Amino acid sequence: MGLSLLAYVLLAFTGISMFRARTSQDNPGLFAFLGGRRGVRSLHYTIGISMVSLVLLLLVIGIIGTLGHFGSLGHSSHLVAGLAVVALVLLSAFSATQISTRRIWARPLHIGVNIILFVGFAWVSLTGWSVVQKYLP
Ligand code: HEM
Ligand code: HEM
Numbered sequence: 001m002g003l004s005l006l007a008y009v010l011l012a013f014t015g016i017s018m019f020r021a022r023t024s025q026d027n028p029g030l031f032a033f034l035g036g037r038r039g040v041r042s043l044h045y046t047i048g049i050s051m052v053s054l055v056l057l058l059l060v061i062g063i064i065g066t067l068g069h070f071g072s073l074g075h076s077s078h079l080v081a082g083l084a085v086v087a088l089v090l091l092s093a094f095s096a097t098q099i100s101t102r103r104i105w106a107r108p109l110h111i112g113v114n115i116i117l118f119v120g121f122a123w124v125s126l127t128g129w130s131v132v133q134k135y136l137p
Contacts, residue, residue, distance in 0.1 A: 001058060
């Protein structure tokens with residue numbers, strides 16, 4: 001979970017630096033250091049794929065762990081929160097693959113979904129934390 005939050009922060013950072021490079025004239029030093037537009041883009045992409053994998057891994061661990069322990073799912077709103085985060089992450093990754101000059105809706109969708117994803121991460125962390133509390137002696 002910590003790793004997926006780290007990935008989110010890095011994605012926000014590299015995403016925003018791409019946005020700034022696209023919408024302004026000057027080329028900031030760090031952007032050039034990371035290899036310019038192409039370098040930052042492939043970095044953003046690689047971290048993005050890592051975040052998707054991490055979230056899917058957490059989903060599988062959560063489901064298998066809960067099934068193994070209780071034999072059933074849905075003990076709290078953590079299930080809904082987890083599924084929502086997975087859906088948002090997949091939608092974000094899908095919209096990212098659609099970003100191009102032809103599909104103008106893809107970029108705002110990608111950015112919008114990622115802002116909502118921030119709320120999703122907060123929700124899944126809080127509900128996850130409260131299920132952890134239930135099991136502590
Ligand atoms: C789900 C994993 C993700 C993947 C695979 C991904 C991939 C991409 C791709 C391919 C682009 C287009 C780059 C271009 O214009 O050449 C992009 C743009 C962008 N991404 Fe992501 N991204 C992911 C997650 C995120 C997250 C979590 C954030 C922010 C918290 C973010 C913020 C941005 C922003 C702001 C842009 C716009 C850049 C611009 O306007 O030029 N991305 N992303
Ligand atoms: C993207 C992140 C996460 C996803 C997708 C996810 C997904 C899931 C899912 C689907 C379940 C099965 C829940 C049920 O059927 O009731 C589960 C269980 C669980 N998760 Fe997560 N989870 C995430 C993050 C977290 C975090 C951050 C924590 C702790 C701080 C956590 C702690 C737990 C615990 C303790 C269970 C067993 C819950 C129960 O018995 O109801 N999870 N998770």
